[in-house]
Structure formats: C-alpha cells, structure tokens
Amino acid sequence: xxxxxxxxxxxxxxxxxxxxxxxxxxxxxxxxxxxxxxxxxxxxxxxxxxxxxxxxxxxxxxxxxxxxxxxxxxxxxxxxxxxxxxxxxxxxxxxxxxxxxxxxxxxxxxxxxxxxxxxxxxxxxxxxxxxxxxxxxxxxxxxxxxxxxxxxxxxxxxxxxxxxxxxxxxxxxxxxxxxxxxxxxxxxxxxxxxxxxxxxxxxxxx
Numbered sequence: 001x002x003x004x005x006x007x008x009x010x011x012x013x014x015x016x017x018x019x020x021x022x023x024x025x026x027x028x029x030x031x032x033x034x035x036x037x038x039x040x041x042x043x044x045x046x047x048x049x050x051x052x053x054x055x056x057x058x059x060x061x062x063x064x065x066x067x068x069x070x071x072x073x074x075x076x077x078x079x080x081x082x083x084x085x086x087x088x089x090x091x092x093x094x095x096x097x098x099x100x101x102x103x104x105x106x107x108x109x110x111x112x113x114x115x116x117x118x119x120x121x122x123x124x125x126x127x128x129x130x131x132x133x134x135x136x137x138x139x140x141x142x143x144x145x146x147x148x149x150x151x152x153x154x155x156x157x158x159x160x161x162x163x164x165x166x167x168x169x170x171x172x173x174x175x176x177x178x179x180x181x182x183x184x185x186x187x188x189x190x191x192x193x194x195x196x197x198x199x200x201x202x203x204x205x206x
Contacts, residue, residue, distance in 0.1 A: 008180065011173075024061025028054055063094040064129050081107040083118045088139060091125040099125070102140040109148060113201050116181035117141075117150060120199045123174055124152040132156025132195060143203070148183075150199035158194050161187040174199070 031054040038046040081103055088101045109117060121139060128134055134156035142149045171187065174197065178185040183201035 008176070011176075021061065021065055024057060024064065027057050028061070031057065060129070064126060066090075066094045079107075080109045080114045080117060083114075084121050084139070084141070087118065087122045087125060091129070091137075095129050097128070097134060098136050100136075100138040102138070102142075104141065104143055107141065108143070110203065113148070113181045113183075113203075116177050116183075117148065117199070117201065120150055120174060120177050121152065123177065124197050124199075127171065127174075127197075128152070128154050128156065131159075134194070146203055148201045148203055150201075152197045152199075153194065155194045158189040158191050160191065161189050 031050055034050050035047055035054070038050065084103065084107075085101065088099050091097070092099050125137070125139075128137055132154045134154035137152070137154045140149075140151045140153075142151075171185075175185050178199055178201070181201045183199060186198040186200070187195070188198070189195035
C-alpha cells in the first residue's frame with residue numbers, strides 16, 4: 001500500500017510539472033523564437049505584441065508553479081477546513097481571480113479521505129488557472145449522512161468533456177484521486193459556458 005501511494009504521488013507530481021513548467025517553458029521558447037524572427041525582419045510592432053504575450057505566459061506559469069509547490073508543502077497537521085481555506089487563499093493570491101468558498105460548520109470528514117478532498121480542491125483550482133481563463137470561481141462543499149459533495153465552478157471558456165483537449169492531464173489526476181477515495185468525478189462543461197467539477201465521495205466507504 002505504501003509503495004502504491006508513493007507511486008501515485010510520483011505520477012501526480014509528474015503531471016503537475018508537465019502541466020505547469022514543461023508546457024509553460026515550451027510556449028515561452030516558441031515565443032522567443034518568434035521574437036528573433038521579427039527582430040531580424042525589423043517588425044517592431046509584432047515584436048512588442050509577442051513580448052507582451054510572453055510576459056503574460058511567464059506570469060501565468062509562475063502562478064501555476066507556486067500553486068503546485070504550495071500544495072506540496074502544505075502541512076499535514078492542519079484540519080481539512082483550514083487546508084481548504086488555505087488553498088482558496090493561495091489561489092486568490094497567485095491568480096488574482098475572485099473565489100467564493102462555502103463550507104459546512106463544522107466540516108467533519110474522515111481522515112482517510114481528508115487528503116483526497118484537499119488535493120481535489122487544489123488540483124481543480126490549478127486547472128482553472130491553466131485552462132479556464134475564468135474571472136470568477138466558487139468552491140462549495142456540502143455533506144449528507146452518506147456522501148460528501150465538492151463542487152468547483154468557474155465562468156471560463158469551457159470545453160467538451162467528451163473531447164478533453166491535449167494537456168488536460170489535471171482532469172485525469174482528479175479522476176484518479178476520486179477513484180482512490182472510492183468516489184466519482186463528474187464534469188459539466190460546454191464551450192463558452194464555464195465548467196463545473198463535482199467530486200462525490202461516499203462517507204461510508206471511508
């Protein structure tokens with residue numbers, strides 16, 4: 001079980017690094033090559049345009065990397081509610097996107113699924129930074145006697161869930177996280193209609 005857990009975390013970290021640093025740096029390299037080409041041609045207007053795009057991509061990549069690093073450094077001693085609140089605050093700081101959080105008081109979650117819930121929120125918000133181009137996000141957590149519901153909703157450009165675009169490895173990670181917790185991830189999204197991720201975990205399974 002310990003070896004399987006370590007392997008799962010290695011795979012998750014590999015996906016996170018690919019989704020943030022690898023893709024971000026690859027995009028920057030392409031933009032720098034474009035800058036060189038237009039500099040040779042003396043096209044100053046295009047140079048300025050690409051430089052602005054490169055700065056925007058660099059800032060976005062840095063924000064995503066900080067989000068991932070912060071999640072990896074999160075203290076295990078914090079309660080589930082504290083950890084989720086910390087993830088929301090970090091997301092607001094690194095992305096500048098307003099995020100509304102709704103939590104039951106008290107939030108009572110078995111320790112066996114607590115980490116999965118926190119990581120689900122963290123990875124869902126990382127997806128918003130990288131792919132959604134949203135201007136508002138909400139995270140809502142509710143619980144019944146049998147099931148815990150985690151809903152992450154954004155007003156971004158959305159996509160077709162049946163045709164997940166290349167690079168959305170975070171969604172694969174979320175599905176794996178849901179499976180490990182004995183739950184299910186549901187994705188509702190349409191182009192230009194935003195995205196809603198729902199993470200349902202049976203508390204009895206915990």
